Structure formats: C-alpha cells, structure tokens
Amino acid sequence: MEIFFGFLVSFCLLIFSVLKGIFIGYALIACWLLFALISIKKGYTIKEIGEMSYNGGRQSFAVVRILLLIGAVIGVWMASGTIAAIVYYCLKFITPSLFIFSSFIICCGVSFLLGTSLGSVSIVGIPLMIIARSGNINLNIVAGTIIAGVYFGDRCSPLSGSAALVASLTKTDIFTNIKNMIYSSIAPFSLSLVFYYILSISQLLKDMNNNLSYELLGTFKIQFIILLPAIIIFLLSLCKFKIYFSASISVFIASVIAVLFQNHQFKEVINSMIFGFQTSENSPLHNILRGGGIISMLKPSLVMLVSCSLSGIFKGIKVFDNFKNIVMSKQLTRHKLFSITSIVSIITAAFGCNQTISSVMTNEIMKDCYEDIDKYQFALDLENSGILIAALIPWNIAALVPTTTLNVSTIGYIPYAFYLYILPIVYFIHDISEHSTFFKVEMDSNKL
Secondary structure: OHHHHHHHHHHHHHHHHHHHOOOHHHHHHHHHHHHHHHHHHOOOOHHHHHHHHHHHHHHHHHHHHHHHHHHHHHHHHHHHOHHHHHHHHHHHHOOHHHHHHHHHHHHHHHHHHHOOHHHHHHHHHHHHHHHHHHOOOOHHHHHHHHHHHHHHHHHHOOOOHHHHHHHHHHOOOHHHHHHHHHHHHHHHHHHHHHHHHHHHHHOOOOOOOOOHHHHHHHHOOOOHHHHHHHHHHHHHHHOOOOHHHHHHHHHHHHHHHHHHOOOOOHHHHHHHHHHOEEOOOOOOOOOOOEEOOHHHHHHHHHHHHHHHHHHHHHHHHOOOHHHHHHHHOOOOOHHHHHHHHHHHHHHHHHHHOOHHHHHHHHHHHHHHHHOOOOHHHHHHHHHOOHHHHHHHOOOOHHHHHHHHHHOOOOOOOHHHOHHHHHHHHHHHHHHHOOOOOOOOOOOOHHHO
C-alpha cells in the first residue's frame, strides 16, 4: 500500500511540476525522499538506502558526461559559425511550403545514419529551429517534427545505442530486430509523411526574414571549411567511434575555427563552451542564434542523476515484484501482452526518466511473460513501446534534452510528434487483427 501511495504522490508531483513550469528536478528529489522514507518503514537502514541510491546513480555518470559534452559542442559550434553555416546552406535548398515535411525527412535520414537522437538534434535540429524562428512559424510544430524525426533513427538504426541495448537485453540479433522494426514502421511512417505534408501546407514559413542569409554572412565568415566540426562528428559516428572521442575532436576543431576564421578570442570560445553563445544585443540574430554551453545541461544532468538514484531504490526494495507475479499468473493474448508492456514502459520511463533505465526495468519485469512466445517479439514490443514513448514524457531525458537544446516548451511539441505515438497505436491495432500479415515478425534469426 505504501508503494502505491508513493507512486501516486510522485506522479502528481511530476505532473504538477510540468503544468506549473517548475523545474522537474525538484519534484524528483521529493520523490526520492518519499521512497527513502518508504524504504525506512520497510526496515531498510539509511546506509542501505544510500548504497541503493549510489548503485543506481552511478549508472548516470556516463550519460551525464555525454550531456555536458553536447552542451559544449553546441556552444562552440555556434561560436565557430558551424550552426550558422548549416542554416545558410539549408536556406538554399528548403522550400518554405514544404519546410515541416522536409524537416521530418532530414531528421529521419540524419538520425538513421548517426543512430543518435541527441546528436541529430544538435546537427540538424538547431539549424532547422533557427530557420523556423526567423520564419514566424509555430515553434511547437517544428519541435514536434524534429523530435519525431530524430527518434526514427534512434529506434531502428544499426548504430543506435537503444537498438543495441534491446538486442543485448533480449539476447537477439540486432539486424533481425532492425528488419522487424522497419517492417512494423512502414504504415506509421507513411501516415507520418501525410501528417507532416498537411502541416507544411497549413503552416508555411510566414514573413520569413529574407535578409537572414545576408545577416549570417555579415556576422560570420561562411565557407565550406566552417562545416568541418559537423562533418567530423558525422563521419566518426559512422565509423562507430565513441561519442566522447568524436565530440571532443569536433569541439577542438570548432574552437580553432572560431579563433582563426571568426576572430574570437580564446577566452570567448571558452565562455561559449561553458555558458553558451550569444551575439550582441544589437545584432538582428540575437534572439535567433544563441544557446548551448555546459551550464545549459546541468539541469538535465541533475534529472538524470536523481532519477537513476530513485531507480536504484526501486530495484533494491523490489517495488515491481508483486506486479510481476500478477502478470505472470495471467493468460494474456498478444495485444494484451503488448498493452501491459507499454504500460510498464510508460511507468518505468516516467520514474526512471531515461530510455536505458526504462528498457532495463521493463525487461526485468516482462521477460518471463514472453518465454512461450518469442524473444524477437519481445524485442519488437520493447522497441515499439518504451523507446518511443520515453520521448513523449516531458521530464524524461529523451524529451528534456531535445527541448532544452531547441529551447522550446517541454510539453507544446507533444501533439506534433506524430510518429512517436502513431507507431505504437498502429502496432497495437495490428496485434488485435490476428490474420494480418502486413507486419509479419521474423521469429527466427536464421531466416536472414
């Protein structure tokens, strides 16, 4: 009963924080304190609670380093003119009447090649958002389009960390999983294209600043070499180098370019790296081209650290054991099993605040339920639920970092992230239709 009460109060706190615009980290700290008290009531000592929290929290250290590095990358890319150059060249090719449609396609393609949602948001998401701000268009629509697009590749790219994690958890072949994911995304992706095409027609780039290209050229020296920091991180990611290495190399090259080509002082580059970049107040780009910096990622990092500590307590006091036993005792049809997996994914994503934690916890709770079905079906269910749904939860890192990076509302983008919720819906409808073969799942990796 205490655990149910704890979840209810925690959920209310999280929702209240989002609705009132209060930093979600405060609510998570309150949730941690609440479950620490519940643990004490269950007989755990303060030392044991500390150990559980630390064991969970240390899982965040690697991700926190990446978040801080991404902040540094964005700040230095702005100082070097790399972001400005991407915007400048995009303006030459993007048709205003198809801006939203093109944005979705671009984000899908880049994220599939890179296999990372956060990296794709930095490389193409920010430039697209800058164009949107200059064109007087609904920023929530553009943000939803970008976030939906970058999670297309995060879900099914051969380079995706989440795809590799699911394959590892379910002991399946990643390429068989990718084949299954592509099959199951044909209809949702097609519907998404229609959705974003309609939005493009109804949401044109209005009153677009025709002088934006001129202002970019007046503020930055734009040459092809200015794109080198983005090209380097793109190529190194394709070659499967760790993000720490590729991002560090990109920051170094961007810093050199900022000094040699944009005539910034070294201390100005460091300032952009730490506190973020901004032009002078008199610049017409002041409200369009700014952001990044390590400081901007401190709040998402705190959310990550506290949520992992909270998940450590969950694991230590076995909060999901009773639920797992109840599910195991039921005879579930395919669509009911997927429904329960989705519900568990939503709960773990909401309280774990991270795709990785959600996948690990959902796997631990649900894996025994799939023993008589198929491990490849389980892998597909995980990919089509928690991996995408996490990006629809405003306080989850999967959503919080992109909205922080794009400097947009934490909830306004949700209705327009169409691909993220239409895929689970279509997949569920398919499961209900027992005779459908449209999304046939490859059950045997030997069939490849």
